[in-house]
Amino acid sequence: MQDKQVTKKLEDAGEEILKQIDKGENPNYELPIRNLNNIFFDEKSKTIKLGDKTSSRQFLNVAHSRKFMQTMLVAAGLKKVIKEQATTSIRDLFYNMKHTIEGTDENTFDTQDESDPLIEDLEASLNVLREELHLIATPKGLVAGEVKIKEAGGSVIDVSKMGSSGWAVPSNVEPEKIEIKEVDADYVLFIEKYATWNRFNEDQFWKKGKCILLTGKGQPARAERRFAQRLAKEQGLPIYALCDADPWGYYIYSVIKQGSISLSYSEEKLANPDTKFIGLTTQDAAEFKIPKDAQIKLNKEDLKRLAEMKDYSWFKKKEWQKEFDYMKEKGFKMELEALSAKSIRFITETYLPKKIQTKDFLP
Amino acid sequence: MPEEKEDKKETAGSTADDLAKEFKEHSVAEFFKKNRQMLGLTGKIKTLTVIVHEYVTNSLDACEEAKILPDIEVKLSEIGEEYYELYVRDNGPGLTKETVGKALGQLLAGTKFHRLIQQRGQQGIGAAGCTMFSLISTGKPIQVISGTSHGKAFKCDLTIDPKINSSKIMNLEDIDKPFKGVAIKAKFKEVKYQKSDQSPLEYLRRTAISNPHAKISFTEPDGTTTTFERSSKDIPKKPTPIQPHPKGVTVDELLTMAKYTKSRKVSSFLKDELDRMGDKAIEEISKSVDFDLNTDPKKLAWEQAEEIVKQFKKIQFIAPRLDSLIPIGEERIKKSIMGIVEPEFLEVVERKPTVYKGGFPFCVEVGIAYGGNAGRQAGTDEDGRNVWKSEILRFANRTPLLFDTGGCALTQAAQSIDWKRYGIKDFDNSPLTIFIHLLSVHIPYTGAGKQAVSPEEEVMEELRLALMDAGRKIYRFIGYQRKMAEKEAKRKMYYKYASEVATAIAELTEKKKEPIEKKLHEIVLKHLKLEEKKEAEEAKKMEGLTEEEIEREYEKKKGEGKKGKGRCKEEIKGR
Numbered sequence: 039m040q041d042k043q044v045t046k047k048l049e050d051a052g053e054e055i056l057k058q059i060d061k062g063e064n065p066n067y068e069l070p071i072r073n074l075n076n077i078f079f080d081e082k083s084k085t086i087k088l089g090d091k092t093s094s095r096q097f098l099n100v101a102h103s104r105k106f107m108q109t110m111l112v113a114a115g116l117k118k119v120i121k122e123q124a125t126t127s128i129r130d131l132f133y134n135m136k137h138t139i140e141g142t143d144e145n146t147f148d149t150q151d152e153s154d155p156l157i158e159d160l161e162a163s164l165n166v167l168r169e170e171l172h173l174i175a176t177p178k179g180l181v182a183g184e185v186k187i188k189e190a191g192g193s194v195i196d197v198s199k200m201g202s203s204g205w206a207v208p209s210n211v212e213p214e215k216i217e218i219k220e221v222d223a224d225y226v227l228f229i230e231k232y233a234t235w236n237r238f239n240e241d242q243f244w245k246k247g248k249c250i251l252l253t254g255k256g257q258p259a260r261a262e263r264r265f266a267q268r269l270a271k272e273q274g275l276p277i278y279a280l281c282d283a284d285p286w287g288y289y290i291y292s293v294i295k296q297g298s299i300s301l302s303y304s305e306e307k308l309a310n311p312d313t314k315f316i317g318l319t320t321q322d323a324a325e326f327k328i329p330k331d332a333q334i335k336l337n338k339e340d341l342k343r344l345a346e347m348k349d350y351s352w353f354k355k356k357e358w359q360k361e362f363d364y365m366k367e368k369g370f371k372m373e374l375e376a377l378s379a380k381s382i383r384f385i386t387e388t389y390l391p392k393k394i395q396t397k398d399f400l401p
Numbered sequence: 402m403p404e405e406k407e408d409k410k411e412t413a414g415s416t417a418d419d420l421a422k423e424f425k426e427h428s429v430a431e432f433f434k435k436n437r438q439m440l441g442l443t444g445k446i447k448t449l450t451v452i453v454h455e456y457v458t459n460s461l462d463a464c465e466e467a468k469i470l471p472d473i474e475v476k477l478s479e480i481g482e483e484y485y486e487l488y489v490r491d492n493g494p495g496l497t498k499e500t501v502g503k504a505l506g507q508l509l510a511g512t513k514f515h516r517l518i519q520q521r522g523q524q525g526i527g528a529a530g531c532t533m534f535s536l537i538s539t540g541k542p543i544q545v546i547s548g549t550s551h552g553k554a555f556k557c558d559l560t561i562d563p564k565i566n567s568s569k570i571m572n573l574e575d576i577d578k579p580f581k582g583v584a585i586k587a588k589f590k591e592v593k594y595q596k597s598d599q600s601p602l603e604y605l606r607r608t609a610i611s612n613p614h615a616k617i618s619f620t621e622p623d624g625t626t627t628t629f630e631r632s633s634k635d636i637p638k639k640p641t642p643i644q645p646h647p648k649g650v651t652v653d654e655l656l657t658m659a660k661y662t663k664s665r666k667v668s669s670f671l672k673d674e675l676d677r678m679g680d681k682a683i684e685e686i687s688k689s690v691d692f693d694l695n696t697d698p699k700k701l702a703w704e705q706a707e708e709i710v711k712q713f714k715k716i717q718f719i720a721p722r723l724d725s726l727i728p729i730g731e732e733r734i735k736k737s738i739m740g741i742v743e744p745e746f747l748e749v750v751e752r753k754p755t756v757y758k759g760g761f762p763f764c765v766e767v768g769i770a771y772g773g774n775a776g777r778q779a780g781t782d783e784d785g786r787n788v789w790k791s792e793i794l795r796f797a798n799r800t801p802l803l804f805d806t807g808g809c810a811l812t813q814a815a816q817s818i819d820w821k822r823y824g825i826k827d828f829d830n831s832p833l834t835i836f837i838h839l840l841s842v843h844i845p846y847t848g849a850g851k852q853a854v855s856p857e858e859e860v861m862e863e864l865r866l867a868l869m870d871a872g873r874k875i876y877r878f879i880g881y882q883r884k885m886a887e888k889e890a891k892r893k894m895y896y897k898y899a900s901e902v903a904t905a906i907a908e909l910t911e912k913k914k915e916p917i918e919k920k921l922h923e924i925v926l927k928h929l930k931l932e933e934k935k936e937a938e939e940a941k942k943m944e945g946l947t948e949e950e951i952e953r954e955y956e957k958k959k960g961e962g963k964k965g966k967g968r969c970k971e972e973i974k975g976r
Contacts, residue, residue: 048909049910049911051909052909053909056906059906059917059920059924060920062920062924063924065902065921065924097895097898097899097902097921097924098895098928100891100894103894106902107901107902107905110902110909111904111905113909114906114908114909139898139901142897144897
């Protein structure tokens with residue numbers, strides 16, 4: 039979508055509100071609801087999708103008024119960013135809009151936590167991508183492997199020559215910005231943790247294992263997920279996820295595979311429905327004889343999250359239900375680093391090759 | 402060993418002997434000297450307040466008797482460590498050279514014992530007790546100046562001879578300057594002045610509230626003078642003493658009365674000295690007791706008196722006369738509280754006199770003052786706004802009760818009210834002054850200290866009814882005030898955001914900000930007016946309701962409040 043079209047959408051939204059004001063009505067803005075109550079798992083695309091429930095954010099409502107004001111500020115702020123042809127981080131935008139309301143001691147925004155969800159609200163209601171709004175989240179993803187990248191207006195980067203630091207995923211990985219070339223790999227290994235990614239990269243596992251190593255350093259941002267999707271779609275590479283054996287690690291896998299609840303409006307462009315879960319599972323503990331010392335007892339919070347996930351429709355597959363039940367029954371979780379209890383290179387030399395060889399995956 | 406035994410025997414014997422001897426030799430004054438707590442003078446801070454009370458009560462009573470509007474000046478100076486000089490001066494009828502000794506130098510000289518009358522009452526042992534305490538703590542006499550409207554004024558030093566419970570007057574001289582009233586200068590040690598809820602200043606403030614006809618000024622040791630002006634020129638009518646009602650008389654009281662009666666027969670004694678005692682009742686009693694009612698009442702034995710009192714409980718009597726009570730009065734209380742407490746809003750309720758325990762007439766007056774300077778200011782919050790605590794001002798027969806707060810029925814009655822029902826969300830932390838006045842010919846104090854009222858069922862009931870009645874009246878005001886404040890806060894909030902919204906819409910649509918903002922303001926005002934109208938309609942619905950229906954509405958609203966959280970969420974619609 040071109041800048042002009044995006045700007046028009048923002049202006050139209052403003053015109054709509056102005057019309058209400060001119061008619062003397064209570065100004066209100068209709069937004070899709072972005073929570074568990076209004077998402078569904080789309081069997082066709084195998085991703086999470088946004089439902090059609092909306093809510094009305096009203097100016098003359100004590101509970102909405104501040105948020106309504108903030109939403110309008112975000113819309114106006116976005117228009118300005120596009121007009122100036124700049125690319126701004128969502129943090130920049132927050133500082134740009136934050137000021138003291140005249141004659142009061144109240145700030146328009148107190149924290150970035152207030153502005154970020156409103157950006158997502160507008161993305162969802164106007165049906166535009168964050169990239170189209172010239173907004174970026176701070177990139178944090180890293181890639182290693184046999185692949186060459188050509189950035190628009192730049193030179194070709196050989197990722198295999200990037201050494202131990204790897205290639206940093208830029209915030210915008212859309213085809214207009216980035217071209218993926220000369221891939222020599224059989225699969226993508228999407229790793230939750232930087233430390234584990236670093237172990238694989240240091241051992242040059244991408245060479246031995248013929249794969250591309252990708253990490254989002256925890257919960258992956260849009261760019262890493264979009265990049266993985268392009269590798270899958272354009273190069274036909276399967277994606278395997280390697281996460282901690284705990285409810286949070288499983289949820290990261292689920293976001294990589296079918297998307298997140300808050301970004302459910304654009305998951306078709308971000309999700310990787312064919313991703314498989316390579317590990318870590320609690321069932322691996324017995325299989326690989328991981329020492330008991332490396333296991334961590336589940337806390338209350340873990341159990342609550344586990345119960346929630348057991349109910350998600352996209353986790354209803356029997357293999358996952360079995361893993362959830364096993365975890366609950368045994369009452370422990372494990373981090374990827376637990377494998378280091380066997381030996382430092384156990385994960386690259388024994389664990390992963392065996393998993394891939396025996397195709398011991400969770401769907 | 403045997404020696405020890407002998408010792409013990411001797412000690413025991415001599416103790417009993419000594420006691421008897423002491424009892425004979427020692428006067429009432431000597432007794433109180435050794436039992437200071439019986440003067441009501443315990444605690445360094447409380448003692449000072451009780452002393453001020455004794456003098457001021459004397460002045461008020463004297464003025465009332467002489468039908469004079471009292472002007473009372475109290476001054477306290479610190480002259481050493483825990484050493485103070487108190488100066489009290491009134492414009493009353495004054496004491497004469499003949500009466501001054503008895504009034505200020507003889508314990509238990511008052512005429513107030515065994516009388517059923519609404520009276521201020523002593524808390525300790527009267528002004529003579531103060532003279533006594535001055536002597537005990539400093540060894541010094543008190544100084545008195547007094548003058549009546551005719552004849553010369555005089556001054557003297559006065560103290561008590563504790564051995565014979567009699568005054569000792571020294572340095573008596575006439576003075577030439579005209580002087581009317583009594584001025585007393587007395588020194589006290591082992592006392593302490595401290596600003597608190599129980600200080601003389603607070604005591605005088607409350608005294609001024611319950612005595613709107615008095616002007617009282619007080620100078621603290623640091624030189625600060627506070628004057629409580631009179632708000633009424635009506636001198637309270639003198640309450641009439643009433644004869645004890647048979648339902649309210651004890652065996653001991655009956656015997657005391659029998660001792661002093663002029664009647665020659667028990668039957669006529671009962672008829673003459675007790676209220677509502679008719680021939681029919683006498684007949685019933687004579688039938689039920691096993692002794693002759695024609696005997697001399699002075700010869701009445703304890704057991705016989707006991708039997709008579711037992712019969713009183715069984716017989717139905719007409720309720721006692723209620724005209725013996727003189728309330729302060731709704732209007733006078735209002736003026737007084739408005740002047741001294743300075744609240745924003747005030748409701749006063751005066752209940753009709755009634756009877757407790759079948760024999761004691763009593764009456765309650767309550768006031769609820771809210772906002773303004775009502776309550777006690779308890780510092781400021783983080784934003785520098787004043788923080789208020791509520792206060793309960795207790796009075797018994799116009800006398801402030803400052804001590805034993807928790808153990809008093811007046812406090813308990815106020816705390817038993819569900820104040821939330823009357824719009825007071827946090828009773829302890831509200832700008833609230835509760836005035837509670839109990840008047841009776843016989844205040845049911847919990848103890849000899851006379852600082853707390855015991856929770857007699859009928860008294861509690863009356864107190865609660867009065868407080869709830871005043872609460873209902875104040876609810877309308879608080880509710881209205883709160884609504885207005887909420888509305889104004891809402892308007893301010895919408896206006897504040899309107900400015901930002903207008904800026905954003907102006908940027909999005911490339912139009913001017915000002916007209917958009919102006920229109921938003923109009924929308925806000927229209928919206929608030931509509932809300933007000935809806936609320937008014939709802940309030941109208943409430944008006945015609947009975948107490949029970951209001952109760953139900955209240956419970957319903959409470960339930961809605963809990964559900965209210967859900968309403969705050971953005972309204973959900975299907976697309």
